[in-house]
Amino acid sequence: MCSVGGPTDIDLPEDRVVAKNYRCKECGERFKGIGKHPMCPSCQSEDVVEI
Numbered sequence: 001m002c003s004v005g006g007p008t009d010i011d012l013p014e015d016r017v018v019a020k021n022y023r024c025k026e027c028g029e030r031f032k033g034i035g036k037h038p039m040c041p042s043c044q045s046e047d048v049v050e051i
């Protein structure tokens with residue numbers, strides 16, 4: 001079988017992680033966060049929304 005095609009690489013390099021922009025609902029601070037539960041750098045709240 002010929003298996004030349006798209007790569008099935010699931011081991012993504014760490015530096016491919018891109019920070020997203022978030023806004024804190026508590027204090028309105030805008031910041032860039034990485035991960036599922038970014039924390040506001042100003043008030044340490046996790047009540048943030050992606051913008």
Ligand SMILES: [Zn+2]
Binds near residue numbers: 028045
């Ligand atoms: Zn905040």
